[in-house]
Structure formats: structure tokens, C-alpha cells
Amino acid sequence: MEKQPYRILLIEPNIEVAGAILKWLQDKAVVTHIVHSADAKAKAGLTAWDVVITDINSPEVNDLDITLIVKKSNPNTSVLIVTEHKKVDFIISAMQNHADGLLFKPLGEKEFVAKILKLAQDSRTRRFEGKKIILAIGAHPDDVEVGCAGALAKHRAEGDSLNILTLSPGEQGGSAATRKKESQKAAKLQDAHLFLGNFIDTEISHAFTTIQFIEKIVRQVQPTHVYTHSFHDNHQDHRNTYHATITACREVPNLYCYLSPSSTVDFKPNIFINIDDFIEIKLLVIEAFSSQCNTRPYLEPDLIRATARYWGRFCNYHLAEPMEVAKGHS
Incomplete structure (x- = not known):
């Protein structure tokens, strides 16, 4: 049976960074790119994603908010936070909110793609384990x-x-x-x-x-x-x-x-x-x-x-x- 492509939500206001990620994943997953805060909150609450990649820090919503929204909607969905913050308190907060991974800018294609594919497969394994x-x-x-x-x-x-x-x-x-x-x-x-x-x-x-x-x-x-x-x-x-x-x-x-x-x-x-x-x-x-x-x-x-x-x-x-x-x- 044909394996369905991974479904990924990319929340990335930086068009240059988003362009690179979309290029890296174009043959490996179906990626939906979101720029605005309101759209980010709405889309993150859907249950269809294998991975949500979040890199947003606005007055309306940030990476930790997105993580909470995703995990409340579907705990099986993997969340990857892309950030420049290397402060210990931010890393601890991300872990407490059950983020599945952190990657710091600048991103490298090989490491990023490997991380995404692993998180996507982990998500599917959790979702279908014990479910019919x-x-x-x-x-x-x-x-x-x-x-x-x-x-x-x-x-x-x-x-x-x-x-x-x-x-x-x-x-x-x-x-x-x-x-x-x-x-x-x-x-x-x-x-x-x-x-x-x-x-x-x-x-x-x-x-x-x-x-x-x-x-x-x-x-x-x-x-x-x-x-x-x-x-x-x-x-x-x-x-x-x-x-x-x-x-x-x-x-x-x-x-x-x-x-x-x-x-x-x-x-x-x-x-x-x-x-x-x-x-x-x-x-x-x-x-x-x-x-x-x-x-x-x-x-x-x-x-x-x-x-x-x-x-x-x-x-x-x-x-x-x-x-x-x-x-x-x-």
C-alpha cells in the first residue's frame, strides 16, 4: 500500500527562512506555510499534522503558545521549535510545554531534514499505535x-x-x-x-x-x-x-x-x-x-x-x- 506523504505545518514569518525550508522538504512532505499570527493559532489547532514547525514571536502568539495549542489538540503531533534563543529558561520552558525538538539558527539542511523526518515518523507511530x-x-x-x-x-x-x-x-x-x-x-x-x-x-x-x-x-x-x-x-x-x-x-x-x-x-x-x-x-x-x-x-x-x-x-x-x-x- 502507498504510504501517505507527511503533512507539515510551517509557521515562519521570515520569508527567506521559509523559502529554504520549503525547498528542503518539497519532495519529502506536503508543507502548509503560515505567516500571520491569527492563521498560526487556527491552523495549529487542527489534528491533521504530523509535524508543526514553529518560529514565531509576536505580541499575539509565540513558539510556546503554539506548542500548547498543538499538544492540547493532538498530543501525538510532533512540535519542532526553530529559534535564536539559547537561554536556559527558554529551553526549559519548551521542554515543560512538551516540544519534541529544538533547532537553533542558522539551520543546516542535512540536520534539519533528518530531524523533521524522524519527528514525522515518531508522530505517526504514536498516532497509530493501538488505534484502528x-x-x-x-x-x-x-x-x-x-x-x-x-x-x-x-x-x-x-x-x-x-x-x-x-x-x-x-x-x-x-x-x-x-x-x-x-x-x-x-x-x-x-x-x-x-x-x-x-x-x-x-x-x-x-x-x-x-x-x-x-x-x-x-x-x-x-x-x-x-x-x-x-x-x-x-x-x-x-x-x-x-x-x-x-x-x-x-x-x-x-x-x-x-x-x-x-x-x-x-x-x-x-x-x-x-x-x-x-x-x-x-x-x-x-x-x-x-x-x-x-x-x-x-x-x-x-x-x-x-x-x-x-x-x-x-x-x-x-x-x-x-x-x-x-x-x-x-
Whole structure:
């Protein structure tokens, strides 16, 4: 799988210094350069960075402020302070604020680049150590949410990252534009990144084009765990999504198949995920698909809850989502 480039925030008002750093890192990372104090504070609070390089000392914000902002937002992000201050009290303050590194001007390219690459890798190691990257795949809007929104909410509560891939806009079930908006709303409620395909509803195949499309998302996301449809399903789109996923996710160590309203009696789950604390979130997420809720009995809240209650008989009578384990290593 392709390794995603490091994402670096450079806070450097000195254009000459910034130009040198941008040149040094141009083939090694995606660098966002910020000059102004207000922008620095706003961008530093985002969680997307592998490394934040800070060299700012204004009345509004300084390097120590930036370090605090970054570490409060995401303790795993590495912070490198570039400075001319070699005073002991400044160095101690930087350490107390949990800066990951200090480099003093003038900068040398070799030392600087080596430091940045190490800090970036350290950041990623911390971020993904013990965390899971989830990719939930469905043929149509609301398939993922009906099948595993409780499990996804549980993952999110544990700090895992969520990604949803919906292959078709679901135009056979209503307005494609409306269903797209509903999918986006549901993804936002789940704090998930949404990928929308444009395969024709009812005509999804498990041919190379579908496999290749899913593979592209897998390379981008690099999931540790995948949820998808079961083979034991009456809907051809669901079965073909299963087949394409199995091939496209051949290198992913954990793959689970969720229940859908069209699952057959041959659906035989062997794990049952306790969603006691997440059933209300699941119901809220499903409500986002308002164009479907009034016409699809399987989206009615009492049936969603009753289904979870039924499968809970295999989970010490908790509310549960059933899964077939296609493969599992963690």
C-alpha cells in the first residue's frame, strides 16, 4: 500500500527562512506555510499534522503558545521549535510545554531534514499505535449505517478513525442529490470521512472496475479493519460489493460482514458487538436518511432497536450488531 506523504505545518514569518525550508522538504512532505499570527493559532489547532514547525514571536502568539495549542489538540503531533534563543529558561520552558525538538539558527539542511523526518515518523507511530483505522463499505446510502453504525460509534469512542465508502448514489431509491446530502449529513454525525462512488444502482458488479475503485480507497485510507456486506444477501449489489471488497482488501488483516435488511437465513454471524451505549447514536445517524425513513419499514426506530435486541440473545442480552468474520487478526 502507498504510504501517505507527511503533512507539515510551517509557521515562519521570515520569508527567506521559509523559502529554504520549503525547498528542503518539497519532495519529502506536503508543507502548509503560515505567516500571520491569527492563521498560526487556527491552523495549529487542527489534528491533521504530523509535524508543526514553529518560529514565531509576536505580541499575539509565540513558539510556546503554539506548542500548547498543538499538544492540547493532538498530543501525538510532533512540535519542532526553530529559534535564536539559547537561554536556559527558554529551553526549559519548551521542554515543560512538551516540544519534541529544538533547532537553533542558522539551520543546516542535512540536520534539519533528518530531524523533521524522524519527528514525522515518531508522530505517526504514536498516532497509530493501538488505534484502528476503519473503512466501512456499502453499496448504497444508509447500507453502512443500518449494518454497523453502532460498531462505528464504538470505534469512534475508542479514538479510532472512521471512513465510509458508498459505491452508488442510490438513484433507484430516490433523488441521487438528496441521498448524497443525507450521506454527507450522516458521515458528519459520525465524524467519518465519506467517499462516494458513482456506480449505477442495481448494476454494481464485482468486476475489475469495482475492485480497482475500492483498491484506490484502500491505498488512501490504509485500513486495519473493514466492514462490508455479506455474501448471504438477496440484493445483487450487496453480493457483488462483498466479492469486490474481498479481493480489494486482500491485504487488510480484519474484515467483517454486517447484517442488512435483505440478508438471507444463511447469514450466520460469529461475533456480536455490544452497542448498548451506542444505539441512540445509531438511531440518530439513521434519521439523517429522512427521504427513506418514511418509506422503508426497516429504518423504523423500533425495528432497528428490536433487531439489536434479538441478536443480543447471543451477547448476554445486550443490544448487539451481528457480524460474520471473513478474517480477523486483532
